[in-house]
Amino acid sequence: MTDLDWNDIRIFLALYRGGTVRRAGEELVMSHSTVSRHLTELETSLGAVLFTRSRDGLLPTNMAKQILAKAEQVEANVLDLQRSAVSLDSTLTGKIRVTCPPLLSQMMLMPIIADFTRSYPGVDIEVTSSYSFEDLMRGRVDVALRVQSAPDENLVGRRLPDFTEYVYASPEYIEQHWFEGEETNAEWLGFGGGAEWTKSSPFPRAKLRHEIGELIALGQAAAAGMGMAIQPCYYADQQEGLERVPGTGPVAKRPLWALTHPDLRNSARIKTFMRFLVDEILKQAPRITGTPV
Incomplete structure (x- = not known):
């Protein structure tokens, strides 16, 4: 012992x-x-x-x-x-450990972090991809971006614009199929969770084909003409070969949060980074929500 x-x-x-x-x-x-x-x-x-x-x-x-x-x-x-x-840290030096879902880190977070580190060269950033709130609760990270309606009540942070999802397909696929209200001869691309989700989709009776286990790959499959896919607009609107399916509106709106542990909010570097992160994401609200500027 x-x-x-x-x-x-x-x-x-x-x-x-x-x-x-x-x-x-x-x-x-x-x-x-x-x-x-x-x-x-x-x-x-x-x-x-x-x-x-x-x-x-x-x-x-x-x-x-x-x-x-x-x-x-x-x-x-x-x-x-x-x-x-x-x-107790009152300086803008040291490490900040950040975690967020993979698609966010790949498509949005890195330019924000690059700008922050140019403004605060004494800070090093460590980025990991995950979905768990336990990362914050167990002290493995300092700041987390999470897409969830209700984060843990023991965490503090700021709600950001809702990440909005639409239906996408390739222009050629859209041209080759018909869409009338809830009826279509187009097909859904699967993305986990079986077929239950299609019942609340814009086309509840459309057939479901294939199974793509990763969001970027799902978008690429839709761009390649394999079927329709539900995608976050902040990603899909920027991708060549993807268009919103005509006659469909937002499919889902998912709250985004920037979170930290209450014990860390008085740290100079955490507080400064959180403020910078929130401000930069708020600037991208039209891209996140899919609305015109």
Whole structure:
């Protein structure tokens, strides 16, 4: 027990939550062998087995279940200490960790970050792509862009323009098909979630074909004439070979939020970055909502 430290607790929690050495390694950015070695050392230090191996992964023992709450309390205390240290920062230097959905980082975020770093050369930006609010709650990132109607009540931030989605297809595909009210001989391109979503779409009886698992690839498939696709207009309106299907309006409006943890909002660099980020995104409201300037 005398050798137990914060890294041991981090590894224990990552293994408990992830259920496999591989997932824990991905979360902690450690190799499979390093995580396994630390687990062996941790169990030796405690004098107890924490996980049993099964075909489905790691199963926590009774000992692991008993110490989980204590480990999470240590994690909460460490994260609170880290956030307090950041909040006391009064300089515009250091690192800001930002996360957002992949399409946002690819199509909108990078020019904003480039402008910010030119204005504040003492700040380094680390960008990751994810959808989870846990990134903020567990201290892995400082700022998150999230598309969700109701963010966690323990986070603070600013609601941004709603990201609006329309129906798109290639000009040739539109010309080759007919669209009359809710009726069409065009076909939908699938994007996960089965066919249930088509019932509330502009063409609820249109056939569904194919399955494209990534938004940019979905847009490319529509541009190639494979069918109709629902796309965020801030992306699709900029893409060659895509047009809004005639007679259709907005399909969905999804609230966008810029969020941070309450303990970080007094940090000079976080506060400055949040203000800069929000201002720049607000300038792009027509592109985001799909309305004329």
